[in-house]
Amino acid sequence: MSAGEGQGKVGDLARLRELVRVFVNERDWDQFHTPKNLASALSVEAAELLEHFQWLQHGRLEELGEGKLAEVRHEMADVLVYLVRLADKLDVDLMAAVEEKMVLNRAKYPADKVRGDARKYHEYKDA
Amino acid sequence: MSAGEGQGKVGDLARLRELVRVFVNERDWDQFHTPKNLASALSVEAAELLEHFQWLQHGRLEELGEGKLAEVRHEMADVLVYLVRLADKLDVDLMAAVEEKMVLNRAKYPADKVRGDARKYHEYKDA
Amino acid sequence: MSAGEGQGKVGDLARLRELVRVFVNERDWDQFHTPKNLASALSVEAAELLEHFQWLQHGRLEELGEGKLAEVRHEMADVLVYLVRLADKLDVDLMAAVEEKMVLNRAKYPADKVRGDARKYHEYKDA
Amino acid sequence: MSAGEGQGKVGDLARLRELVRVFVNERDWDQFHTPKNLASALSVEAAELLEHFQWLQHGRLEELGEGKLAEVRHEMADVLVYLVRLADKLDVDLMAAVEEKMVLNRAKYPADKVRGDARKYHEYKDA
Numbered sequence: 358m359s360a361g362e363g364q365g366k367v368g369d370l371a372r373l374r375e376l377v378r379v380f381v382n383e384r385d386w387d388q389f390h391t392p393k394n395l396a397s398a399l400s401v402e403a404a405e406l407l408e409h410f411q412w413l414q415h416g417r418l419e420e421l422g423e424g425k426l427a428e429v430r431h432e433m434a435d436v437l438v439y440l441v442r443l444a445d446k447l448d449v450d451l452m453a454a455v456e457e458k459m460v461l462n463r464a465k466y467p468a469d470k471v472r473g474d475a476r477k478y479h480e481y482k483d484a
Numbered sequence: 485m486s487a488g489e490g491q492g493k494v495g496d497l498a499r500l501r502e503l504v505r506v507f508v509n510e511r512d513w514d515q516f517h518t519p520k521n522l523a524s525a526l527s528v529e530a531a532e533l534l535e536h537f538q539w540l541q542h543g544r545l546e547e548l549g550e551g552k553l554a555e556v557r558h559e560m561a562d563v564l565v566y567l568v569r570l571a572d573k574l575d576v577d578l579m580a581a582v583e584e585k586m587v588l589n590r591a592k593y594p595a596d597k598v599r600g601d602a603r604k605y606h607e608y609k610d611a
Numbered sequence: 612m613s614a615g616e617g618q619g620k621v622g623d624l625a626r627l628r629e630l631v632r633v634f635v636n637e638r639d640w641d642q643f644h645t646p647k648n649l650a651s652a653l654s655v656e657a658a659e660l661l662e663h664f665q666w667l668q669h670g671r672l673e674e675l676g677e678g679k680l681a682e683v684r685h686e687m688a689d690v691l692v693y694l695v696r697l698a699d700k701l702d703v704d705l706m707a708a709v710e711e712k713m714v715l716n717r718a719k720y721p722a723d724k725v726r727g728d729a730r731k732y733h734e735y736k737d738a
Numbered sequence: 739m740s741a742g743e744g745q746g747k748v749g750d751l752a753r754l755r756e757l758v759r760v761f762v763n764e765r766d767w768d769q770f771h772t773p774k775n776l777a778s779a780l781s782v783e784a785a786e787l788l789e790h791f792q793w794l795q796h797g798r799l800e801e802l803g804e805g806k807l808a809e810v811r812h813e814m815a816d817v818l819v820y821l822v823r824l825a826d827k828l829d830v831d832l833m834a835a836v837e838e839k840m841v842l843n844r845a846k847y848p849a850d851k852v853r854g855d856a857r858k859y860h861e862y863k864d865a
Contacts, residue, residue: 369496369579376586384593385600389666393543396534397665399563400781403530404658407523411651412643416520418574430576434585436526436567437578440560447545449557451564452496458561459503466511473512516793524792527654531785538778539770623750623833630840638847639854647797650788653817657784661777670774672828684830688839690780690821691832694814701799703811705818706750712815713757720765727766 370451373441381442392446399439406432497578500568508569519573526566533559624705627695635696646700653693660686751832754822762823773827780820787813 367375381387409429413420421429444451494502508514536556540547548556571578621629635641663683667674675683698705748756762768790810794801802810825832 393537410520434581454561647791664774688835708815722764
């Protein structure tokens, strides 16, 4: 991926990609991993993560409790695994994608126009 | 985070965390970022990603087309941004969480028992 | 709701609304039912429904099997319960909302322009 | 469906099913409506509904505003349309499914054990 890889400086996401590839290949599960199926699985895992928060009054960390936090960590891991796997199947460089998207976000929501404004924040999300 | 950080070898995810922190702070949006709200936003972005695949017959890359792939990349970026932000707010180390979860997955789905078996694959997902 | 109600012809949705109200009140759970929490719960249940289909190759009824169909029915029931509850809390008449939306849909997707066209169908969904 | 139908007392859900059938057939879209695709579409619409609430502090009706409420109504209509369509394709009687599920729920969460208890309410949801 980058020059650094050969020197033992493989990035986190490239490392995860390998970890997931090995796991999937050992089980011969690649056949189920169409991008559509992976996008569904990602969405399902994201909902399982949300489920832990859905009835909390404020939704802060303190309301979760230790046991729940461990489960939340695992759901977050599942989300990342499917995202990394989908990126692998679509040949998407996630770091580059985020950097591109952040440029678009900066243009769309200039700091001096949206600062601390809940209404604007909310509005743009629906735009 | 790790000893490597001080030597200019910050990992991808730590770098993203910083990128997002700066973006959020410039806009004073931290006040909206309760874990619950971030988990909702993550789930919404995952669904927006899924939307691009929902009517495809097979759900393969070729059915998407170039224009759609660009949009898909951006939705994937959004998912990663919210995941990294949620991890920041919950003080979760995503790499460690995936490594932990993979150990559990290996125990739960031994390769020699589930290899290439769609039914088992499907069943365990509902378990 | 309608003149018919007094004559024992209460509609399905009004009947469900009552059923759910009684269930919630018996448990004193109304306090957790903010529209936001109910929208989260609805989204989580919809994902649990999707989970049953995510690894199916074609996603047809025959691939599900009897046992799964029973679970799918229950997930569909959960989706409807939360939708009816949300409608109750927001004072939304679901039948009227669908009728309104269908008028908009007819204007947006004229039958003679979109007939049998997967691409158009797909495109407008992302519009 | 029921004896009453022939006498002009078709239920809400049977009426919606017809409305949607006509709409779909006029457009020759049945070919895209596998149960899997409909379950995805339902999940996507549920997320679009959630999106309107995701940054609200308390998530109450008053925080939405009139314009947003109109959009929320339409998202709710979309959710119901896909649910009714999925029920049609799977030959599921939604009213019967809810009644069945409510019996299970009553057994699972006895009113005198879970009354007003946020923790228990939260716990059972993850069970």
